[in-house]
Amino acid sequence: MFIEIQTNSSVPIYLQLAQQLIEGIARGELKPGDSLPSVRAFAADLGMNMHTVNKAYHYLEEKEFIQIVAKSGVIIQPNGIPKATAEEQQRLAEQIRPLVAEGLVLKLSEEEMVDMVRELVQHIKEGSS
């Protein structure tokens, strides 16, 4: 699992980390039951603070993508991650909405944006940037 952090990015470090872990799960590189490094080890490895890793873990725990077993360790949701509920799907749509609107203003057609999503799915599954 290779993690690349852009320190000069506007997206917070903890979010970058969480998102890359999410891609690892989507790609199948991180499977249910797999354990993640301890907050201290991961922080040392990535050259960042313990609390930043901790924040990323709690972000993922809130989404129920991982389980934080107190005083033991962190593992990918062992029983598998359930399919998106209607609410989760709604929340995703609300987050994508402003981006789709921007695409429309930039005269992108519905098909062009659909293709963009299809390509993203492939890139994520391949692990390419």
Added chain:
Amino acid sequence: MFIEIQTNSSVPIYLQLAQQLIEGIARGELKPGDSLPSVRAFAADLGMNMHTVNKAYHYLEEKEFIQIVAKSGVIIQPNGIPKATAEEQQRLAEQIRPLVAEGLVLKLSEEEMVDMVRELVQHIKEGSS
């Protein structure tokens, strides 16, 4: 142009305003050459600060969706908004990417996410939420 601001949202006020103006453009309600309210009038109308409206305007100006004519007023890009460049399309894709990844983790199929985008396009063009 009806603007609704959620003061308790995590997305900044100036961004909510800018995004809703973007949807207005996408919907065709705001056409090239149309003028927008002055920062003071808009702020008073929306019950927010002048600087917040100003920030939203500059956000839109940076994207070249509007033109701020100093000491005169603000208008929608009069010559029409050009089609997305490759760079703009790339930037959009990068912003959508983490959301698509999250969808994949939540076991949404490519087709389900494509449908989500198609529905969003329709909702935006209709002006429905």
Added chain:
DNA sequence: CCTTTGTTCTACTCCTAGTGTAACACATTT
């Protein structure tokens, strides 16, 4: 001339992000 326009400046509050250090409680390992 006078109102309106966007712009700029200062000042202040509140919150997030990030780093740093330290300690705690408990599980696992030695």
Added chain:
DNA sequence: AAATGTGTTACACTAGGAGTAGAACAAAGG
């Protein structure tokens, strides 16, 4: 039993974004 490793919590500090507020400036437009 002791040592180590785990997530957790607390406190402190810096830096910056977001929002509000008031004031003033320079120029366009009626």
